[in-house]
Amino acid sequence: MACSVATAQINETPAALDGLDVQEHLNDQLPLDTKFTDRNGNVVRLGDFFDGEKPVILSLNYSNCPMLCQQQFNGLITTLRQMDPSVGKDFQIVSISIDPKETPQRANDTFKRYYQEYGRADTANGWNFLVGTPRQILAVSRATGVQFRYVPERDEYAHIAVAMICTPDGRISRYLYGIQFDEPTLRLSLVEASEGKIGTTIDRVILACFMYDETAGRYGPEAVKIMKLGAFTTVLCLVVGLAPFWVFRRRYQTYRNHIHSQHQEGQSPSQAT
Numbered sequence: 264m265a266c267s268v269a270t271a272q273i274n275e276t277p278a279a280l281d282g283l284d285v286q287e288h289l290n291d292q293l294p295l296d297t298k299f300t301d302r303n304g305n306v307v308r309l310g311d312f313f314d315g316e317k318p319v320i321l322s323l324n325y326s327n328c329p330m331l332c333q334q335q336f337n338g339l340i341t342t343l344r345q346m347d348p349s350v351g352k353d354f355q356i357v358s359i360s361i362d363p364k365e366t367p368q369r370a371n372d373t374f375k376r377y378y379q380e381y382g383r384a385d386t387a388n389g390w391n392f393l394v395g396t397p398r399q400i401l402a403v404s405r406a407t408g409v410q411f412r413y414v415p416e417r418d419e420y421a422h423i424a425v426a427m428i429c430t431p432d433g434r435i436s437r438y439l440y441g442i443q444f445d446e447p448t449l450r451l452s453l454v455e456a457s458e459g460k461i462g463t464t465i466d467r468v469i470l471a472c473f474m475y476d477e478t479a480g481r482y483g484p485e486a487v488k489i490m491k492l493g494a495f496t497t498v499l500c501l502v503v504g505l506a507p508f509w510v511f512r513r514r515y516q517t518y519r520n521h522i523h524s525q526h527q528e529g530q531s532p533s534q535a536t
Contacts, residue, residue: 285425285438286408293321293433297402299359299393302371309403312357312391313433318456319355321427323400323409325362325420326373326392334442335424340380342444350381351389354453359403360394361411361420370394407435428452 295310312319320339324332336358343350350356360370370392378390404411411422426444428437436456439449 283410283412283421283423285410285423285440287438288406288408288435289438290434290436291406293429293435294402294406295433297395297399299395299399300367302367302374302392304367307393309357309393310433312355313429313431315431316457317354317431318436318453319357319429319431319433320453321407321429322356322358322425323361323404323407323411323422324358325360326365326369327362329419331422331424331442335426336377337380338442338444339426340377342446342449343381345446346450348450348453349383349386349389351386354457355389355391357391357393359400360392361400361404361422363395363397363400365394367394428456430456430458 293309293313295308295313297309298306299309301307322335324335326332348354358373374387374390374392378387381390407427409423409425409427411420413419414421424440424442426439427435428439428449430436437452439452
């Protein structure tokens, strides 16, 4: 599905942005065999960051971006710091540079900045900034449907602010647009992508009652599920509330039957005891 995105946050000419879009490839498999270079200069596969257990936040950015990428990552960091799940422990972050001229050293500088801003110890293994060749970058661009364009007169890249939430086995689960991330939406998107492997019981209950609203870009209530949950809750409360009455009534009926049986046998209650 094509999603037009407001790009007022980036100072580009209209010609540079004309025609740029995101063709969503929901549930499509990423090219996991595509090789990149990580911030330490090691050759890695995209699939190395999908372990079958943790979801992945994937983005196409570049470190030398004069404005939009920084704003997007600043917004992401702000939201991540509000969340209980942690980078590395509960999910991975993979950012692929769309500028083939960027080096591992530049990627490492970017890693240091955002890792320090995140401020949670022992999460370094969850932050992955990758660089690659044009062919490698385009392989991911085509698979995700995220378009960008080089602007030679400015030596910059026109692109759209979007993050993709991916499943642990490397499929695209959700697209989140913009430079600000709603905390419940980001958290529930990760819970959804992980098929409930991360998050709390409350998160899974909320996810069962809410569905993603593509027009609003966040999770909204699904009336039918809420009505069903309300009906179930009402029945449960009635059962819990009436259970003592039913138990007392049954015991009282048993006692009356016992007394009646004794009278029929010509015994009084005092003789029976």
